Amino acid sequence: MSDLMVNPSSMSIGPQAQILPLRPQEYPGEQVRVGVIGYGYWGPNIVRNLHGQKNVQATMVCDKSAAALSRARRAYPGLETVSDPMDILRSPDIDAVAVITPVWTHYELAKMALENGKHVFIEKPFTSNSAQAEELINLAARKKLTIMVDHTFLFTGAVRKIRELTESGALGDLYYYDSLRVNLGLFQHDVSVIWDLAPHDLSIMDHIIKAEPEAVVATGEKHLNGVEDVAFMTIYFPRNVIAHINVNWLSPVKIRTTLIGGQKRMVVWNDLVADEKVRVYDKGVQITSGDGIRDLLVSYRSGDMWAPQIEQLEALQAEMGYFADCIMNSKTPFNDGHAGLRVVRMLEAAEESIRRKGELIRL
Numbered sequence: 001m002s003d004l005m006v007n008p009s010s011m012s013i014g015p016q017a018q019i020l021p022l023r024p025q026e027y028p029g030e031q032v033r034v035g036v037i038g039y040g041y042w043g044p045n046i047v048r049n050l051h052g053q054k055n056v057q058a059t060m061v062c063d064k065s066a067a068a069l070s071r072a073r074r075a076y077p078g079l080e081t082v083s084d085p086m087d088i089l090r091s092p093d094i095d096a097v098a099v100i101t102p103v104w105t106h107y108e109l110a111k112m113a114l115e116n117g118k119h120v121f122i123e124k125p126f127t128s129n130s131a132q133a134e135e136l137i138n139l140a141a142r143k144k145l146t147i148m149v150d151h152t153f154l155f156t157g158a159v160r161k162i163r164e165l166t167e168s169g170a171l172g173d174l175y176y177y178d179s180l181r182v183n184l185g186l187f188q189h190d191v192s193v194i195w196d197l198a199p200h201d202l203s204i205m206d207h208i209i210k211a212e213p214e215a216v217v218a219t220g221e222k223h224l225n226g227v228e229d230v231a232f233m234t235i236y237f238p239r240n241v242i243a244h245i246n247v248n249w250l251s252p253v254k255i256r257t258t259l260i261g262g263q264k265r266m267v268v269w270n271d272l273v274a275d276e277k278v279r280v281y282d283k284g285v286q287i288t289s290g291d292g293i294r295d296l297l298v299s300y301r302s303g304d305m306w307a308p309q310i311e312q313l314e315a316l317q318a319e320m321g322y323f324a325d326c327i328m329n330s331k332t333p334f335n336d337g338h339a340g341l342r343v344v345r346m347l348e349a350a351e352e353s354i355r356r357k358g359e360l361i362r363l
């Protein structure tokens, strides 16, 4: 049985989400039929989470690797497998295409899917550059088709709880977001560690800070295969909110820890522990000033720590159900092409800043 414990259609959706008017024709089927392109490392997770859902199903899997296809057939004997993406892109029995291939292939495959009238679920990062993302967004709008970018973390119980805490004002005004996302490998051949790991934090920040970033500074170095494998990124937001992301493929240990500081409370999120992933600290600093600078009074508040209940859900299962719900009920997903584009713009700025040895790049 699935460990999904939320009804995706009842999930709170982000500020960018809006209900579009119903299209002339309501969605005709009871299930959205998805063709999945790419069955490497991540694709099997997508196919597994499409299985057993009420409103969505995987009907075909494509991979150019015969070994990948035989793995898919062993896991799902009834599943049709093909090696040419056009078999999925042109199939009249497929409503939506999931693009789970390396980043450099995203734009071409998504463009062909949209041109063939298919909705698109696409991996992070959305595209290799912002011009491609803009083109896909416009194409989808013209064709009245949905794009959803797989910003998986937004569907985890931890991020949903953190968003609830920021939305409710429990943390007060935000001061900073500081994330350490490091491990040994998995090296990607086509993208740097920034394009591989930072999209997770950038999409989470986009979801909880809810402000357009103003500028980016980044530094990084290449040690092994011609792309940065260690990188540090700072993002400036309005109202003195600052974010820092440390991504590294050369760390001896895996760490996934994020600090989020607010004026009232602070959060420590350790994604690698089973219990108490999110801890909220009732700690803070207050400054009261008298007449002059010498009269500044600094007081530290140190209250309780509590670990809120986190929903035990498999993020991808909620996300795939939400994808189908958006298509069937003409909703714009909060992780739509625009959300994907905002992340790609920050990645591009980081890349530019790294090239210029840490210069500030305005967005």
Ligand SMILES: NC(=O)c1ccc[n+]([C@@H]2O[C@H](COP(=O)([O-])OP(=O)(O)OC[C@H]3O[C@@H](n4cnc5c(N)ncnc54)[C@H](O)[C@@H]3O)[C@@H](O)[C@H]2O)c1
Pocket (backbone or CB within 6 Å): 037, 038, 039, 040, 041, 042, 043, 062, 063, 064, 065, 068, 083, 085, 100, 101, 102, 103, 105, 123, 124, 125, 150, 151, 152, 196
């Ligand atoms: N959301 C997440 O948490 C998460 C995690 C891992 C990877 N990803 C993303 O998933 C995507 C794939 O990553 P991966 O690690 O699975 O890569 P991978 O290299 O392990 O797998 C990609 C698969 O796509 C196939 N493929 C490539 N081009 C193809 C084409 N034109 N037609 C058919 N098949 C093709 C390859 O044969 C391979 O089997 C990337 O965009 C990555 O950023 C997301």
